[in-house]
Amino acid sequence: MDISEIQTIEHDVLVIGAGGAGIRAAIECARQGLNTGIISKSLLGKAHTVMAEGGVAAALGNVDKRDNWKVHFRDTMRGGKFLNQWRMAELHARQAPDRVRELEEWGAVFDRTKDGLISQRNFGGHRYPRLAHVGDRTGLEMIRTLQDFCVHQGIATHMECTALDLLLDGAPPLARLAEGGRVAGLVAYWRETGRFVIFKAKAVIFATGGGGKAWRITSNSWEYTGDGLGMAYRSGAELIDLEFTQFHPTGMVWPPSVRGTLVTEGVRGDGGVLLNNRKERFMFKYIPKKFAAETADTEEEANLWLEGKEGARRPPDLLTRDEVARAIKKEVEEGRGSPHGGVFLDIASKRSPEFIKKKLPSMYHQFKELAELDITKEPMEVGPTMHYFMGGIRVNSDTQETSVPGLFACGECAGGMHGANRLGGNSLSDLLVFGRLSGEGAGKYIKKLQGTPKLDAGQVNAIIRRATDILNRESGTNPFLVQEDLQDVMQKYVGIIRTADELKKGLEELKRLYQDAGKVKAHASPQYNPGWNAAIDLPNLLTTAEAVTRAALTREESRGGHTRGDFYFESEEWLQHNVVIRKGKDGNMEVAKVKRDAPPEELRKIAYASLEELEGVKVG
Amino acid sequence: MAERHFKIWRGDKKGGGFVDYKVESEPGMVVLDAVHRVQARQSTDLAVRWNCKAGKCGSCSVEINGKPRLSCMTRLNQFPEGQTITVQPLKTFPVIKDLVTDVSWNYAQNKKIAPFKPGKKGTDGNYRMQQRDIDRVQEFRKCIECYLCQDVCHVLRDQGKKDKFVGPRFMIRLASLEMHPLDTEDRVPKIKEEYGSGLCNITKCCTDVCPEHIHITDNGIIPLKERVVDRYYDPILWLVRKLFRKSNIEDGKNRRGGR
Ligand SMILES: Cc1cc2nc3c(=O)[nH]c(=O)nc-3n(C[C@H](O)[C@H](O)[C@H](O)COP(=O)(O)OP(=O)(O)OC[C@H]3O[C@@H](n4cnc5c(N)ncnc54)[C@H](O)[C@@H]3O)c2cc1C
Ligand code: SF4
Ligand code: SF4
Ligand code: FES
Numbered sequence: 001m002d003i004s005e006i007q008t009i010e011h012d013v014l015v016i017g018a019g020g021a022g023i024r025a026a027i028e029c030a031r032q033g034l035n036t037g038i039i040s041k042s043l044l045g046k047a048h049t050v051m052a053e054g055g056v057a058a059a060l061g062n063v064d065k066r067d068n069w070k071v072h073f074r075d076t077m078r079g080g081k082f083l084n085q086w087r088m089a090e091l092h093a094r095q096a097p098d099r100v101r102e103l104e105e106w107g108a109v110f111d112r113t114k115d116g117l118i119s120q121r122n123f124g125g126h127r128y129p130r131l132a133h134v135g136d137r138t139g140l141e142m143i144r145t146l147q148d149f150c151v152h153q154g155i156a157t158h159m160e161c162t163a164l165d166l167l168l169d170g171a172p173p174l175a176r177l178a179e180g181g182r183v184a185g186l187v188a189y190w191r192e193t194g195r196f197v198i199f200k201a202k203a204v205i206f207a208t209g210g211g212g213k214a215w216r217i218t219s220n221s222w223e224y225t226g227d228g229l230g231m232a233y234r235s236g237a238e239l240i241d242l243e244f245t246q247f248h249p250t251g252m253v254w255p256p257s258v259r260g261t262l263v264t265e266g267v268r269g270d271g272g273v274l275l276n277n278r279k280e281r282f283m284f285k286y287i288p289k290k291f292a293a294e295t296a297d298t299e300e301e302a303n304l305w306l307e308g309k310e311g312a313r314r315p316p317d318l319l320t321r322d323e324v325a326r327a328i329k330k331e332v333e334e335g336r337g338s339p340h341g342g343v344f345l346d347i348a349s350k351r352s353p354e355f356i357k358k359k360l361p362s363m364y365h366q367f368k369e370l371a372e373l374d375i376t377k378e379p380m381e382v383g384p385t386m387h388y389f390m391g392g393i394r395v396n397s398d399t400q401e402t403s404v405p406g407l408f409a410c411g412e413c414a415g416g417m418h419g420a421n422r423l424g425g426n427s428l429s430d431l432l433v434f435g436r437l438s439g440e441g442a443g444k445y446i447k448k449l450q451g452t453p454k455l456d457a458g459q460v461n462a463i464i465r466r467a468t469d470i471l472n473r474e475s476g477t478n479p480f481l482v483q484e485d486l487q488d489v490m491q492k493y494v495g496i497i498r499t500a501d502e503l504k505k506g507l508e509e510l511k512r513l514y515q516d517a518g519k520v521k522a523h524a525s526p527q528y529n530p531g532w533n534a535a536i537d538l539p540n541l542l543t544t545a546e547a548v549t550r551a552a553l554t555r556e557e558s559r560g561g562h563t564r565g566d567f568y569f570e571s572e573e574w575l576q577h578n579v580v581i582r583k584g585k586d587g588n589m590e591v592a593k594v595k596r597d598a599p600p601e602e603l604r605k606i607a608y609a610s611l612e613e614l615e616g617v618k619v620g
Numbered sequence: 621m622a623e624r625h626f627k628i629w630r631g632d633k634k635g636g637g638f639v640d641y642k643v644e645s646e647p648g649m650v651v652l653d654a655v656h657r658v659q660a661r662q663s664t665d666l667a668v669r670w671n672c673k674a675g676k677c678g679s680c681s682v683e684i685n686g687k688p689r690l691s692c693m694t695r696l697n698q699f700p701e702g703q704t705i706t707v708q709p710l711k712t713f714p715v716i717k718d719l720v721t722d723v724s725w726n727y728a729q730n731k732k733i734a735p736f737k738p739g740k741k742g743t744d745g746n747y748r749m750q751q752r753d754i755d756r757v758q759e760f761r762k763c764i765e766c767y768l769c770q771d772v773c774h775v776l777r778d779q780g781k782k783d784k785f786v787g788p789r790f791m792i793r794l795a796s797l798e799m800h801p802l803d804t805e806d807r808v809p810k811i812k813e814e815y816g817s818g819l820c821n822i823t824k825c826c827t828d829v830c831p832e833h834i835h836i837t838d839n840g841i842i843p844l845k846e847r848v849v850d851r852y853y854d855p856i857l858w859l860v861r862k863l864f865r866k867s868n869i870e871d872g873k874n875r876r877g878g879r
Binding site: 050051134255362524529 | 648668670674678693717731757758762797803
């Protein structure tokens with residue numbers, strides 16, 4: 001095909017993804033005077049960010065004056081089991097307050113304290129009430145604010161436009177891409193028409209989110225097929241920490257059609273408690289040693305905390321997500337679960353109906369309309385659901401640049417910030433902080449760039465052929481069935497607790513699925529064709545699934561969102577290492593155990609400091 | 621479980637019609653689940669938009685048995701067993717394919733609206749607002765942009781006046797800006813001239829379909845209409861109010877939203 005016949009759009013920077021991270025990145029690019037474009041699979045304002053409920057974490061200190069960036073940093077490192085990139089966690093904790101205030105300047109209307117400041121709520125793993133929020137629709141507030149601001153910044157928004165693969169200048173054609181080169185652009189297609197489009201760009205920022213759609217029970221939507229991870233991997237970038245997958249402890253379990261849909265942690269933050277079928281608050285049995293000093297060990301104390309009593313420690317229901325998810329799994333396995341295979345989450349007996357409806361309106365409606373259950377009167381049934389990727393594309397902590405020159409990544413698709421486990425609320429703040437930094441990083445890169453990166457027609461053709469083959473095949477399997485098959489495999493073999501045997505079986509199954517994915521067929525025309533779209537996403541989903549499985553097999557210990565049934569302990573050795581994945585020269589996936597840099601002494605001190613040492617400190 | 625019958629509109633710009641489908645139903649199933657089941661098992665090219673499947677993103681709007689609704693929040697058991705359920709695209713917007721319509725007109729309206737313009741921060745670097753002053757604005761900001769109200773509004777749907785009226789969604793977007801305690805922009809002249817507040821004749825159909833239960837007409841459009849009338853007939857009252865409001869912003873006791 002002669003590529004001059006394909007629609008071509010030129011930008012300095014192209015941002016892939018219009019969630020919080022992507023829009024914030026685009027705003028930063030536009031601020032630097034760059035010609036900026038942004039593309040997304042869905043319509044503007046519909047990305048995952050819109051679904052976030054609980055809040056955005058930032059040490060504003062509005063509700064508890066003792067809070068400051070150092071305590072936030074310490075909480076984040078402890079929550080991440082000290083495997084976070086230290087510099088990222090530092091930047092995040094330091095900059096989050098300004099990013100949240102900036103949203104207010106752009107029109108966001110957060111819930112208020114009595115003094116008229118931005119109110120903050122409690123969340124798992126955060127020492128103080130720290131999550132700025134709007135009831136339980138914080139993500140909506142955030143994305144709408146960014147969206148409404150963004151459309152006046154001269155940014156070109158291309159909606160329902162899906163990226164297929166990067167174009168590199170100075171690299172051999174697609175099959176052997178992992179051999180270097182710098183970003184020259186990207187090929188995408190319009191959902192509406194199925195037509196292809198070439199974007200010429202000096203820099204590309206990935207903000208494509210995670211890959212939770214590889215599991216059957218998930219809070220994630222059809223968009224989360226790990227596209228950014230797949231595209232980055234194919235162009236030679238590295239992936240990091242992929243073994244750390246967050247299963248959110250509270251997804252809906254009944255009825256079947258909503259299995260996996262999220263129940264915000266805000267329910268517990270605002271007083272909800274977890275119960276087994278004997279009405280026991282079982283979480284008291286699962287307090288790990290390292291959190292014992294800061295966790296209430298009696299119901300009385302937990303109740304005092306709820307009343308806001310100074311000195312009372314937080315209830316174990318608010319331990320980090322990995323702890324709570326494992327505890328629920330155990331209760332269910334030992335026969336103390338709820339009728340539909342979860343446990344109970346009760347706020348009705350703790351808070352008044354008015355309070356619940358005011359603070360958790362969408363949870364109230366969600367259960368009322370989807371489960372015919374009134375959460376102000378009855379307990380909910382909840383169980384773990386695949387929710388979030390801690391790992392992702394490996395980036396430089398300050399600039400967000402990947403190992404491919406000109407390719408940047410931010411938001412959920414980037415790895416490192418959250419270590420082994422993410423605290424609730426730390427994602428929305430991550431999007432803002434690193435969205436902005438990636439925009440800055442791309443700006444600096446372009447300033448220094450010499451010459452204009454050249455497009456390679458061979459690459460363009462190879463990318464397009466891969467997509468059109470799916471339509472042109474005489475016959476083949478149904479892409480949706482292959483996707484479901486994959487989801488069952490991951491659900492079965494790469495769950496909350498993994499063992500080497502299961503993971504190896506998983507890899508075998510994936511091998512078979514790669515074959516199946518190569519034979520899928522989409523019917524009818526490419527015009528708004530979900531079957532074709534799903535088939536195109538399959539390779540990304542598979543790469544993501546394989547990377548998670550291989551990383552999980554490599555890390556022989558249990559830490560945060562990665563629990564090995566056959567290595568049920570934290571190891572000192574593994575605390576010093578990250579698992580890094582890249583595409584090898586032979587086309588196979590390479591897994592490396594990479595030694596971590598020693599942390600800067602100042603940060604190490606803060607992370608391991610006692611709370612008393614940090615509470616009085618001025619924010620520095 | 622019982623088998624349910626569906627008529628789903630299939631087609632594109634050039635035309636189309638209803639196609640019959642049968643789907644095995646399961647407890648708790650919603651219309652979107654049924655559409656997905658058809659898509660996965662019978663017609664992989666059946667086009668439908670969705671994201672959250674929990675009433676939070678406003679992607680999955682269609683007309684079910686003739687009524688504009690979110691397909692992810694409409695349970696099959698709302699319809700008597702044996703009744704055929706019809707699913708078709710929003711009528712007010714041009715069809716792209718099957719259940720997917722071209723809603724880009726809405727994005728264009730949003731862009732026409734002058735953005736938020738905040739006043740000065742307090743001396744401590746913070747903005748202050750009281751919760752009671754923002755309750756109303758927060759009600760409007762619950763909007764998930766499903767455009768069901770736009771679909772049902774007869775000014776857009778039947779009279780086709782898309783060039784004269786921005787529709788209920790953007791009237792409440794305007795209301796959320798106009799009632800924002802920190803905002804200093806004046807949009808009233810345009811609300812009258814350009815955005816077409818006068819065309820709404822308060823039938824409240826928009827309020828009836830809003831999945832977020834926003835009181836679009838009573839709390840949003842009517843107050844905006846009042847502001848237009850105030851300005852039009854009584855510029856002095858307007859000036860006095862404006863000054864009064866300004867001085868109130870500074871000490872954080874503004875009550876503009878708290879009608
Ligand atoms: C139900 C739910 C509740 C949550 N609650 C909270 C919370 O309370 N607090 C918190 O901090 N976090 C929360 N999270 C996590 C948080 O919402 C997400 O991690 C975050 O929104 C991810 O933002 P993002 O900008 O990285 O990606 P997203 O918002 O998911 O955006 C990804 C974008 O990339 C686009 N994209 C993907 N692939 C392609 C492609 N190939 N071509 C073009 N575009 C592409 C998509 O269309 C989309 O626009 C929640 C998540 C869920 C699912
Ligand atoms: S009340 Fe006004 S905006 Fe709402 S549907 Fe009727 S005419 Fe349209
Ligand atoms: S106002 Fe209500 S009906 Fe209209 S777009 Fe917003 S949420 Fe939908
Ligand atoms: S899919 Fe999000 S509102 Fe229906």
